[in-house]
Amino acid sequence: MPVTTPTVIQSDSIISPDGHFRVSAGPGAGKTYWLVEHIKNVLQHSGNLGKSKKIACITYTNIAADTIVRRLDFVAERVEVSTIHAFLYKHVIKPYATFIAAEYELNVGKMDGHDDHFPSGKKIKYWLDNHPNRTTLASPYTYNQLVQRPNNFAALKNWLESISYQLTSQGIFIVADNSKAVHITNGSTTRLAKQACLDKLDTALLGYKKIYWKDGILHHEDVLFFAHKLITRFPFILTILKAKFPYFFIDEFQDTNPIQADILRLLGDTLVNVGIIGDKAQSIYKFQGADMKQFDDFKLPALKDFMIADNRRSTNSIIDVLNSVRSDIFQKPVRQEQGTRPIIYVGDMTAAVTAVKSICGTSPIATLSRDNITANTMKRQLNTSTPSSNLIDDIFDLDGDSKRRKTVVYTINAIELARQKRFKEAIKEISKNFREITDKGVRKKIAFLKLSLLLSEYEAYKSQPLLTFFQLLKQHINPSLSRVTGGKPQIFYTAFTYEQLAVCVSIQDDNSLNRTIHKAKGDEFDNVVVILKEEANLTFLLNPSLLTTEEHRIFYVGISRTRERLFISVPTLDTSKETKLRHWFDIVRL
Numbered sequence: 001m002p003v004t005t006p007t008v009i010q011s012d013s014i015i016s017p018d019g020h021f022r023v024s025a026g027p028g029a030g031k032t033y034w035l036v037e038h039i040k041n042v043l044q045h046s047g048n049l050g051k052s053k054k055i056a057c058i059t060y061t062n063i064a065a066d067t068i069v070r071r072l073d074f075v076a077e078r079v080e081v082s083t084i085h086a087f088l089y090k091h092v093i094k095p096y097a098t099f100i101a102a103e104y105e106l107n108v109g110k111m112d113g114h115d116d117h118f119p120s121g122k123k124i125k126y127w128l129d130n131h132p133n134r135t136t137l138a139s140p141y142t143y144n145q146l147v148q149r150p151n152n153f154a155a156l157k158n159w160l161e162s163i164s165y166q167l168t169s170q171g172i173f174i175v176a177d178n179s180k181a182v183h184i185t186n187g188s189t190t191r192l193a194k195q196a197c198l199d200k201l202d203t204a205l206l207g208y209k210k211i212y213w214k215d216g217i218l219h220h221e222d223v224l225f226f227a228h229k230l231i232t233r234f235p236f237i238l239t240i241l242k243a244k245f246p247y248f249f250i251d252e253f254q255d256t257n258p259i260q261a262d263i264l265r266l267l268g269d270t271l272v273n274v275g276i277i278g279d280k281a282q283s284i285y286k287f288q289g290a291d292m293k294q295f296d297d298f299k300l301p302a303l304k305d306f307m308i309a310d311n312r313r314s315t316n317s318i319i320d321v322l323n324s325v326r327s328d329i330f331q332k333p334v335r336q337e338q339g340t341r342p343i344i345y346v347g348d349m350t351a352a353v354t355a356v357k358s359i360c361g362t363s364p365i366a367t368l369s370r371d372n373i374t375a376n377t378m379k380r381q382l383n384t385s386t387p388s389s390n391l392i393d394d395i396f397d398l399d400g401d402s403k404r405r406k407t408v409v410y411t412i413n414a415i416e417l418a419r420q421k422r423f424k425e426a427i428k429e430i431s432k433n434f435r436e437i438t439d440k441g442v443r444k445k446i447a448f449l450k451l452s453l454l455l456s457e458y459e460a461y462k463s464q465p466l467l468t469f470f471q472l473l474k475q476h477i478n479p480s481l482s483r484v485t486g487g488k489p490q491i492f493y494t495a496f497t498y499e500q501l502a503v504c505v506s507i508q509d510d511n512s513l514n515r516t517i518h519k520a521k522g523d524e525f526d527n528v529v530v531i532l533k534e535e536a537n538l539t540f541l542l543n544p545s546l547l548t549t550e551e552h553r554i555f556y557v558g559i560s561r562t563r564e565r566l567f568i569s570v571p572t573l574d575t576s577k578e579t580k581l582r583h584w585f586d587i588v589r590l
């Protein structure tokens, strides 16, 4: 818990522009609203900004950044609103990376932003070839057994994909999650042993990363790592940041990574005013290193605590449900409108959405799902059944030709981004197929032309086997790709359609009406259907423990996105559970 008793404020309260603060409140309380008003207040009344200094406002996603910029309107140019990664890349990594480039073998000239970390088979092999413990690897994990047995290699890849950085009192260390050194295929599980294999490979994780850095490739997690290294080793960078940004405000702080929090702690000692805003019960990004304790534990000298007790978003019926699952706060409704009773639909999720449509008429409906595949199935309203596994993961396992499968995946990603009108990112994604073109301008132009062409043919390949799409790629993207001639790849390329793969794509910053709960964080909609895949998911309502169970927090975030109407879709419901649920919900069996 915060050390001081928080002062209760409203979402339109004005507080002093100076000093460190923490604002905590439940969903829909008006945290983001308050932050925007506070920024305007600081711009008007602060004596620290002069003509050229700015306020840094850190948001969790690019969508949240855009929303804040829009709400700031004409004062937006005095505020740098961005994600922490974008901020640190621009203000720390880009200008100062040369200081540590030699030590980390970073090719600064080739650096061009930061990306997801998809371990490359070629790079893993190169790493093993040069690994200092290569000769000490013993059966059943010798070099050859790791490289030549596809299951071992896939498990190794999963393990390397889990690489992250951990902050300790001694500094930052690179770590991989041993529980991820697993590959499951056709019901059989391959797990690399810790002592006999992983402990030996573990000694050179930084060496693995350097293979990417040599090519100028940075992964998202590397941005925090390098920024922390630079700031702690060259404190003048901190001085410059403080001079440029006397105010640092961070929204959704409950999902902050410990390294990011430490950077803020370093910034927040003198000269800078740090403000954090969040809700610990909405901490849902543990898998990305977030630690919900961090919000309460964050300490800076004379930090003042505030809380907003209201809920301005939802109707009373919805706030009743929210209050029933939460024990640490009780939200007061501000709108004071009773609203319609939330409904639980028991049965098929598509039937549930049809029923919701008949109630909501032309009012837009958001469907919020726990996983990507369900969200994408909703998005496409496919008649075909939802794939039982993630086909994008499967293609990586089943198609041994790395160039071919990467071309397929990059291009599907690009097309699906473009279909959401996110052209800049779509061009960036399809450009990955043309990395050998060194002139960036030419590469971009070709990427644009190819993407336009593939989009114009969309109707022709979308419901055809993936093979049809691949033939187009061979014709238009890269004629040297090897043909799919037999074995597992051919079975895969003929068994699944383009559309079935497209539903498995994970789009960052998805702003459609059908998305995962994670991607709906911070957003709100008039009508929400939360899609539960199994009855057991209802525990977050029947026996909630938000502060200890992340799964419960995820569904809590889902139901709290709605302003007017709330619906939950669940495949089955035992009658014994109905009595409790009927307290807040109507139950309709489809």
Ligand SMILES: Nc1ncnc2c1ncn2[C@@H]1O[C@H](COP(=O)(O)OP(=O)(O)OP(=O)(O)O)[C@@H](O)[C@H]1O
Pocket: 011, 012, 025, 026, 027, 028, 029, 030, 031, 032, 033, 034, 279, 282, 312, 313, 521, 522, 523, 524, 560
């Ligand atoms: N003082 C206010 N006057 C008018 N509308 C307000 C006010 N405060 C908040 N709102 C509205 O209430 C809704 C919820 O506000 P906001 O999104 O800022 O909440 P939040 O606390 O950030 O929510 P969450 O944590 O759930 O994302 C928004 O529609 C916002 O515009």
